[in-house]
Amino acid sequence: VRYDGLCRRLDLTEATRRIAAGEKHVIRFKMPYEGATTAHDHMRGDIVTENKYLDDYVLLKSDGLPTYHLGALVDDHEMQITHVIRSAEWLPTFPLHVQIIRAFGWEEPVWVHPSIFxxxxxxxxxxxxxxxxxxxxxxxxxxxxxxxxxxxxxxxxxxxxxxxxxxxxxxxxxxxxxxxxxxxxxxxxxxxxxxxxxxxxxxxxxxRLLTTEDLARRIKPYLTEAGFGVDNATLLKVTPLIRERLVTLDDCIPFASFFFKETVEPNPEELIAKGLDAQQSAEVAHKAYDLLASLPDLSHQTAEPPLREFVERSGLSANQVFGILRVAVTGQKVSPPLFESMEIIGKEKVLERVRKAIESLEGM
CATH class of the missing domain: 1.10.1160.10 (Glutamyl-trna Synthetase; Domain 2)
Structure with a gap:
């Protein structure tokens, strides 16, 4: 609602007398009605507004406190602000602010009104x-x-x-x-x-640009809050394996939680390899268990070569054999690299998880 100009032409002496008499009042900026105001925005160039469309905005409210239009400009001037960068939503009052600054005779700052989101x-x-x-x-x-x-x-x-x-x-x-x-x-x-x-x-x-140490430090609170006991030594080994898969830090929970669990509970149906039935998958898992149990440890260098030889001898595909092991050991079909994961989890836990997977398959 635009001001109707009721007191616009009020004589200064009369206005002063009525203020002294205790009449409620505000102080407005007397905007010129003729001509146009040209305000320059660094990004948008000159913005020309016909003055007849501008209002006599309140500068001091009836309680004597300044409005934003006055307070912000005085504050910027006193603090020697050189650039005012604010939302494009302030463009409607941009001519007013320029007129106020010019009325005071101050040097204008560089104005920039970026667009809204x-x-x-x-x-x-x-x-x-x-x-x-x-x-x-x-x-x-x-x-x-x-x-x-x-x-x-x-x-x-x-x-x-x-x-x-x-x-x-x-x-x-x-x-x-x-x-x-x-x-x-x-x-x-x-x-x-x-x-x-x-x-x-x-x-x-x-x-992915974070160092292993920094990333480990940042994901640890998410794992801890999810209820996992996380030791730093293991976390530093796990972090490089999941780094490429993370979109957000809390993605560490689905990709890394199985490292910190005592046991996993895979979906029995996911233990069945493509092209095999439950009993055939159980037989593959059993042979893989025996092979892993015979190894001195499950380091990447120790476990991968014999497992790949087993795949070649079996006539099965790597996807079939490693798919069964992946679900058995991690509890999920998508996980960090299998051999590196088994090395970190350790031989004892890996064998226990494969054993339970065999029982699950044989019970189907």
Whole structure:
């Protein structure tokens, strides 16, 4: 609702008298009605607004406190702010702020109004009220939530930095590189739609850039919170095996939890190799058990050659034999490399898991 101009032409002496008499009042900025206001945005160029469309905004409220329009500008001036970078949502009051600064005779800062972030659909502004919708897909627009969902600061920063920034959209950069390369000259006025797939891409990439020690330190809380007793020595061995598979830090739970369990409980149906039945799969598992039991240890170098020789002699495929072992040992069809996993788990636990898998298959 635009101000009706009731007191716009009130004589200063009369206004002062009524204020002194205790009448409730505000102080407005007297916007010129004629001509136009030209405000320069570094990214958008000159923005020209006819003054007849501008309002006499309140600068001091009836309680004497300043509105944002006055307070923010005075604060920026006193703090010698040289660049004001704020959302494009402030463009409607941009002419007012420019007029206020010029009325004071102050030097204008460099103004930049980046575009707002749009919803993933590209329709409408993304706001905090959209939290419930995006959380359904396992994402969030709140930083605190992103941390809990396993996103690393480096990935989130990289993702946000490239929204509205005119560089290649798949540029992976560290914070130092972002600082070195950033320039307001590269900002673009086009609104950017939130793209959580790109967030996943950048997050996974930055996870893979972490050192083994740093990544192990970051994933440990997720495993601990899930109820697993995690010793650092084992975790440092496990981390390189799962690094390439992680999109978020909490992905460590499905990919690494079997390392820290006493036992696993695979789906019996998944123990059956393609092209074989339960009894045939049990026979394969039994022979693999005997072979593994005969070895001095299950290090990668010790276990892989004889197991591959067994595959060749059996007439079966590696997928069939190793598939049975993978599910028996890890409890899942997709896992980190089998031989490295068995080495870390240890001979005793591996044999116990294979033995239980045999019992499960024979009972089908």
């Amino acid at each position: 749009l919803k993933p659909s590209g329709k409408g502004k993304m706001s905090k009220r959209d939290k419930a919708a995006v959380m359904k897909d396992g994402h969030s627009i709140f930083v605190a939530d992103l941390e809990g969902l396993g996103y690393v600061p480096e990935g989130v920063l990289n993702w946000i930095a490239l929204m509205g920034w005119g560089v290649a959209e798949d540029d992976v950069m560290t914070l130092t590189q972002m600082i070195e390369r950033f320039s307001i000259d590269h900002l673009t006025p086009s609104p950017a739609a939130i793209n959580f797939q790109k967030l996943d891409h950048f997050n996974g990439t930055h996870i």
